[in-house]
Amino acid sequence: MNTFMNTEKARFNMIEQQIRPWNVLDADVLALLSEIKREDFVPAGLRALAFTDTELPLKSGEDAPVMLAPRVQARIVQDVAAQPQDKVLLVGAGSGYLAALLAKRSKQVIALEIDAELAALARANLQKAGITNAQVQQADGSQGAPAEAPFDVIVLAGSVAEVPAALLAQLAAGGRLFAIVGEPNAPTMRATLITRAEDQTYHSNQGWDTVAPRLRNFPEAARFSF
Incomplete structure (x- = not known):
């Protein structure tokens, strides 16, 4: 069996x-996972692990940023349900894979990445994948991007103790914010989807x-x- 067939089998199994x-x-999300080649967003030395059910380090070091597991990224894309007219803010661009998935389902993605090396990697990966509606900015995403707000979708691609009010304020009416919320080093955290209603109240699930x-x-x- 040739390499292409092995890769496609591994993708199918994933x-x-x-x-x-x-x-x-969601059939559209599942189709998207076949269209956007995850292995092209994985560090070269880890491409053999692209389809495994695990986080992958994007740099060397004990506290290196990671690429979230495939099932987590897919569930995020399904939950936020980005629409073709939506403007999306992604905090934590990483290698660009989640930005690529979101860009395929929305009008525009602004991806913030605090690590300059990873920001450059994400830009290069998105360009190679032919994604033209995702922009990567090297920036601290903890305050969002107020100059670009409001956003229909905000995704925090990592965990937080709580969602900052500054980010909630950047949601458009009807907008959705996804975050993984919990204590540091906790055995489990909660995937949280917050929706801003038309009356400017917030509803969390x-x-x-x-x-x-x-x-x-x-x-x-x-x-x-005390």
């Missing part, structure tokens, strides 16, 4: 054995559990001592 069983059932590394520069929850 979708059918990891992603679909995790309640990712925590649909599933996972864990993810912390996004840089987001504050931890306040602790009180």
Whole structure:
């Protein structure tokens, strides 16, 4: 069996054995996972692991940023349900893969990446993949991108202790914000989808559990001592 066939078999198995069983059932999202080549966004030395059910380090070092597991990225894309007219903010561009998925389902993606090396990598990967409606900015995403707001979708591609009010304020009416919320190093965290209603109130739904590394520069929850 040639390399192409091996790769496509591995991709098929990823979708059918990891992603679909995790309640990712949107046919358009599943088709997108076949269209956008995940292996092209994985560091060269880890391409053999592109379809495994695990996080992949994007740089060397103990606290290196990671590429989230395929099922987590797919579930995020399904949950935020970006539409062709939507403007999306992604905090944590990483290697650009999640930006590529979101860009295929929306009008525009602005992806913020605090690490300059990763920002350059994400830009290059998106360009090679032919994604023209995703822009990567090297920036601290903890305050969002107020000059570009409002956004129909905001995705935090990592965990936080709580969602900053500054980011919620950048949601358009009807907009959705996704975050993984929980204590640092907790055995489980909650995938949280917050919707801004037309009356400017916020509604939160925590649909599933996972864990993810912390996004840089987001504050931890306040602790009180007596």
